[in-house]
Amino acid sequence: MTPVSASIGATVLGYPRIGPQRELKRALEDHWAGRITQDELHRVAADLRARTWRRLLDLGLDSVPSNTFSLYDQTLDAAALVGAVPERFATLGLDETATYFAMARGATAVAPLEMTKWFDTNYHYLVPEIGPQTTFRLAGDKPIAEYREARDQGIDTRPVLLGPATLLLLSKPSDDAPAGFRPIDRLDELVEIYVDLLGALAEAGASWVQLDEPAYVGDRSADEIAALRRAYDRLGGLTNRPKIFVASYFGDLGPALPALASAPVEALGVDLVAGSGATSLVDVAGLSEKTLVAGVVDGRNIWRSDLDAALAQLEQVRAVADDVAVSTSCSLLHVPYDVDGETKLDRRLKSWLAFAEQKVAEVATLARGLREGRGSITAALESTRAALADRAAAPGVVDERVRTRLGRVTSAELQRGDYATRRESQQAVLGLPPLPTTTIGSFPQTSDIRAARAAFTNGRIDEDEYTARMRAEIERVIRLQERLGLDVLVHGEPERNDMVQYFAEHFDGFAVTTNGWVQSYGSRCVRPPILFGDVSRPAPVTVDWATYAQSLTDRPVKGMLTGPVTILAWSFVRDDQPLGDTARQVALAIRDETVDLEQAGIRIIQVDEPALRELLPLRSADHDAYLTWSVDAFRLATSGVADSTQIHTHLCYSEFGDVVAAIDGLGADVTSIEAARSRMEILPDVAASGFARGIGPGVYDIHSPRVPDTDEIEVLLKAALEAVPADRLWANPDCGLKTRSYEQVEPALTAMVAAVHRVRP
Ligand code: GLN
Ligand code: ZN
Numbered sequence: 001m002t003p004v005s006a007s008i009g010a011t012v013l014g015y016p017r018i019g020p021q022r023e024l025k026r027a028l029e030d031h032w033a034g035r036i037t038q039d040e041l042h043r044v045a046a047d048l049r050a051r052t053w054r055r056l057l058d059l060g061l062d063s064v065p066s067n068t069f070s071l072y073d074q075t076l077d078a079a080a081l082v083g084a085v086p087e088r089f090a091t092l093g094l095d096e097t098a099t100y101f102a103m104a105r106g107a108t109a110v111a112p113l114e115m116t117k118w119f120d121t122n123y124h125y126l127v128p129e130i131g132p133q134t135t136f137r138l139a140g141d142k143p144i145a146e147y148r149e150a151r152d153q154g155i156d157t158r159p160v161l162l163g164p165a166t167l168l169l170l171s172k173p174s175d176d177a178p179a180g181f182r183p184i185d186r187l188d189e190l191v192e193i194y195v196d197l198l199g200a201l202a203e204a205g206a207s208w209v210q211l212d213e214p215a216y217v218g219d220r221s222a223d224e225i226a227a228l229r230r231a232y233d234r235l236g237g238l239t240n241r242p243k244i245f246v247a248s249y250f251g252d253l254g255p256a257l258p259a260l261a262s263a264p265v266e267a268l269g270v271d272l273v274a275g276s277g278a279t280s281l282v283d284v285a286g287l288s289e290k291t292l293v294a295g296v297v298d299g300r301n302i303w304r305s306d307l308d309a310a311l312a313q314l315e316q317v318r319a320v321a322d323d324v325a326v327s328t329s330c331s332l333l334h335v336p337y338d339v340d341g342e343t344k345l346d347r348r349l350k351s352w353l354a355f356a357e358q359k360v361a362e363v364a365t366l367a368r369g370l371r372e373g374r375g376s377i378t379a380a381l382e383s384t385r386a387a388l389a390d391r392a393a394a395p396g397v398v399d400e401r402v403r404t405r406l407g408r409v410t411s412a413e414l415q416r417g418d419y420a421t422r423r424e425s426q427q428a429v430l431g432l433p434p435l436p437t438t439t440i441g442s443f444p445q446t447s448d449i450r451a452a453r454a455a456f457t458n459g460r461i462d463e464d465e466y467t468a469r470m471r472a473e474i475e476r477v478i479r480l481q482e483r484l485g486l487d488v489l490v491h492g493e494p495e496r497n498d499m500v501q502y503f504a505e506h507f508d509g510f511a512v513t514t515n516g517w518v519q520s521y522g523s524r525c526v527r528p529p530i531l532f533g534d535v536s537r538p539a540p541v542t543v544d545w546a547t548y549a550q551s552l553t554d555r556p557v558k559g560m561l562t563g564p565v566t567i568l569a570w571s572f573v574r575d576d577q578p579l580g581d582t583a584r585q586v587a588l589a590i591r592d593e594t595v596d597l598e599q600a601g602i603r604i605i606q607v608d609e610p611a612l613r614e615l616l617p618l619r620s621a622d623h624d625a626y627l628t629w630s631v632d633a634f635r636l637a638t639s640g641v642a643d644s645t646q647i648h649t650h651l652c653y654s655e656f657g658d659v660v661a662a663i664d665g666l667g668a669d670v671t672s673i674e675a676a677r678s679r680m681e682i683l684p685d686v687a688a689s690g691f692a693r694g695i696g697p698g699v700y701d702i703h704s705p706r707v708p709d710t711d712e713i714e715v716l717l718k719a720a721l722e723a724v725p726a727d728r729l730w731a732n733p734d735c736g737l738k739t740r741s742y743e744q745v746e747p748a749l750t751a752m753v754a755a756v757h758r759v760r761p
Helices: 023-032 038-058 074-081 096-105 142-152 164-169 183-204 222-236 256-261 307-318 356-372 374-393 400-407 419-430 447-457 463-484 501-506 543-551 564-569 579-599 620-638 660-666 683-688 710-723 742-759
Strands: 064-066 115-117 124-126 157-162 208-212 243-247 267-271 291-297 323-328 508-511 518-521 524-526 530-536 558-562 604-608 646-651 670-673 694-697
Touching (some): 038 064, 038 096, 064 142, 074 096, 074 124, 074 164, 124 518, 157 183, 164 222, 183 222, 222 243, 222 256, 243 291, 256 267, 291 307, 291 356, 307 374, 356 374, 400 530, 419 646, 447 463, 463 543, 501 508, 501 558, 530 579, 543 579, 564 620, 579 604, 579 620, 620 646, 683 710, 710 742
Parallel strands (some): 064 157, 157 208, 243 267, 267 291, 291 323, 558 604, 604 646
Antiparallel strands (some): 115 124, 508 530
16 A cells, blocks of 8 residues: 555646546447446446556656546536435436436436536536435445545545535526525535545545535635635534545635635645736735645646746745645646557657646656755756747747738728628528528438548548548438428538537648547547647638538528637647637638638528637636637638628527627627527526527537427427517527437427427417
């Protein structure tokens, strides 16, 4: 057994869990399809956990986290652990694991929990439902069992739990809760379950526990901060407990920092990458007596750390606290496993990168440098200095043509004609019925499509053969949509592996990885491209596919592009210039594409910005600056076309209160919004804001395999018609049909069209 370290030393806040070769993804999908049993799934999971703990230890960490593994989502784990299982799942009579998956994915006639983005990342968590009736109890033993499991392998780990305050702040009131009920009001009761949990962990032998409270890097009221303090006074006051490490990430703790610094906990974790740095820690009462876990290695991006700068920060932190531990800024969940897995990546670019494994090594190196002096890590310091210098001077990082062109953009280039005029000229061209039906762009990615793409990538089929297969698919999708009776068609995006990666592969300034997978939700992974240099579009990207699709039908086919903000949000972006500057470069590349699509006869162009809300800064004081550059980037991307060309946009997720003005500012003619899983809760916000252009709230949830029926969609459409008149309302599913099968999509769209016919005026 490894010695129990008195201090935290070198650590990470969390680690990827999907598996270096996506082993968990495969096992989950096999299990859901009935190909492997629950026991087999749990064996794959245990194996991944064991490999992770061992690897983290071997890479030199002093304190290895546990319970960072999850079969689906850590927030769902936390909710299940404290017994927050809504009635509709509890009454299914399923075993623990099956109930858990029902909460994540739904079951026959039972809707799953809502899913939304984890802070400002592209990871999704399941939103617990808490009401006055929720009975909290210690309903499982996952953290304790995983602690024991690691200990049996000789590794004394630090169990990681979602903190009680953040768990409730991330929850939503259950349907039966009275108006005004807030989950956080039940914190004192929930804390008693954590009392039991900490007792059980101490009993099992855990010397440390990590409680994550990232909700406090956002705006929080004085009473929410007081509640946090009460929670840690209670937990810290226990006599039988592990040492408590409260972790924060994704920004500064702000007014919650003094509250935690004076609470009776042993360690506090701060994000020195996203936050304002070590200076925010000076003169905070109580901090000097704690172990400060300094998150100096960026847990969310893939660039090698500037070790000199990180060490300088650590030295500043050491002036503030007696004991300093070195960590990542957040869990490494948000980066891929290992740069060495990238055999096809340009060697020079590769030398600038650090994925999870490399970041763990950086943490260990920094801890050593802090402990033994810079002289002990000279070679590492020199090698990172060389990599940083090489990156700054490399070709493609700065492209003067791009910079010159951007410098010449005028504000007139961000304007289109007024909406009334646009609407009239578009209607003259399109002649659509009220409440037009459409989809958000993709159709199921069948195994045939994937096989064709793989064969093309591996050179087993040539470009002509690949194009022929994709065209056949497009034709199939067009014919299907005509048969279903949809009004505005799409080509189905068969040629796209991913809505961001596809453009990254065709634009200059990006590189793509072969195995750089990051978990998005459950078994879904994404492979974010690396935006390393100035961005431009060497040649048209989508025009041939779109015009082919349009040639097959008289109905309008929507061109389909990804917007600049989303391209940034779902890529690993360069960290050497402001995000707004990078956004404008991407916007110009998209603008070139919209102009070419219009020229080629495409009358509707959708520019997806599903990530607009996701990048919104966590503190409201920072919102305006972000919304200004992000809205401008969208306008730059979409204002190069004539008034008669209809611009659509699509946004995911339902918390629109805070970005409604920005959505208006985008100026799109039609905006589709994901809404089905939250049962149209967004529409009152939209109506109240005075939003006066076309809107298409998603009428069925595609994240779940469940097929909706006509009655159910009719109810949602009627609710939508209460808030938006039929001449501005569109009917569409939520986004992402590509993740479903035709057996699910066809009946669902049939039901949608039938429901529209019932309510269309
Ligand atoms: N056009 C994309 C699709 O339908 C949009 C996906 C998204 O918004 N996430 O797949
Ligand atoms: Zn979406």
